[in-house]
Amino acid sequence: MNDYVISSLELHLFFARIMKEHALFLEAGFLVPNEAYRQKSEQLKQQFEALLEHVVRLSDGMIPGTVLSSGEIVTDFTLEAEQKTQRLTDISINSGITVQEKILQGSRKCDSPPVTEQQISSINQRAIRLLRELIAFKEKILGEVLCCKLFTGNYPLLIDHILREAKLYLSYVEELEEFGRIRPETRRSVELFWNRIMMEHALFIRGLLDPTEEELIDTADGFADDYQKLLMQARDTHDMTILTANALETTTRYQSFKTAGTIGIKDCKIKSLILPLLADHVLREANHYLRILKNK
Ligand SMILES: [Fe+2]
Ligand SMILES: [Fe+2]
Numbered sequence: 378m379n380d381y382v383i384s385s386l387e388l389h390l391f392f393a394r395i396m397k398e399h400a401l402f403l404e405a406g407f408l409v410p411n412e413a414y415r416q417k418s419e420q421l422k423q424q425f426e427a428l429l430e431h432v433v434r435l436s437d438g439m440i441p442g443t444v445l446s447s448g449e450i451v452t453d454f455t456l457e458a459e460q461k462t463q464r465l466t467d468i469s470i471n472s473g474i475t476v477q478e479k480i481l482q483g484s485r486k487c488d489s490p491p492v493t494e495q496q497i498s499s500i501n502q503r504a505i506r507l508l509r510e511l512i513a514f515k516e517k518i519l520g521e522v523l524c525c526k527l528f529t530g531n532y533p534l535l536i537d538h539i540l541r542e543a544k545l546y547l548s549y550v551e552e553l554e555e556f557g558r559i560r561p562e563t564r565r566s567v568e569l570f571w572n573r574i575m576m577e578h579a580l581f582i583r584g585l586l587d588p589t590e591e592e593l594i595d596t597a598d599g600f601a602d603d604y605q606k607l608l609m610q611a612r613d614t615h616d617m618t619i620l621t622a623n624a625l626e627t628t629t630r631y632q633s634f635k636t637a638g639t640i641g642i643k644d645c646k647i648k649s650l651i652l653p654l655l656a657d658h659v660l661r662e663a664n665h666y667l668r669i670l671k672n673k
Pocket of ligand 1: 399539542662
């Protein structure tokens with residue numbers, strides 16, 4: 378199977394969903410005076426949703442089973458989290474995509490790929506255009522929030538965080554278009570990126586939990602500390618083997634915490650300002666990082 382085709386589909390299956398959900402979180406954070414921002418978020422959500430729908434249609438029988446079973450594309454909770462989030466926000470979510478993703482079949486090595494490089498190239502070009510637009514929008518929001526011209530229910534750090542995730546996605550798609558593959562990165566740079574993302578998730582979770590959820594706040598603070606330590610060690614050490622093992626151990630525990638959190642939020646057992654789909658979203662990002670760590 379063609380590496381360019383498979384890597385592209387795999388990348389979009391994870392990241393196009395992440396981007397459409399970022400657009401939804403942005404949309405949900407705006408108030409009545411910022412209707413234009415809500416509309417722009419909605420438009421970007423729909424465009425990434427259409428991209429994802431197209432990619433899902435091409436992905437059956439193409440993606441390695443290890444990726445499909447990793448819980449980074451959908452989890453057992455995604456569908457319900459979407460339905461509850463749609464009810465709570467009145468923002469429409471195409472859950473048909475989720476249903477299709479749940480029944481995707483893994484790659485069949487003996488078959489020749491039914492998808493052409495031309496089809497993938499046009500998807501990648503479309504993703505690049507959309508990502509540039511989404512990145513510019515996130516930068517505009519962040520700039521205006523930081524000078525207090527705009528109010529949103531989303532933390533400035535969250536906007537900065539989702540901006541970095543979009544830029545990482547864009548860099549991978551651009552590499553696929555330029556070199557036909559995603560260039561190998563050092564273990565250090567991958568872990569620096571994702572350990573920071575994981576640390577920030579813990580900071581968002583602790584800040585969005587109801588103040589009475591003291592035990593969960595303490596646990597989230599503990600994870601933020603663990604990832605902060607990993608980040609400091611990664612900057613100083615030459616031997617990444619122990620650090621990768623520590624990141625794997627921490628992220629495995631974190632995955633359990635996020636799984637319990639997603640269930641608790643979805644089933645209204647945890648008091649918070651966290652949308653069910655945001656809980657599932659950060660769980661999927663941990664699942665994605667875990668797969669990367671296990672493949673090292
Ligand atoms: Fe994200
Ligand atoms: Fe994230």
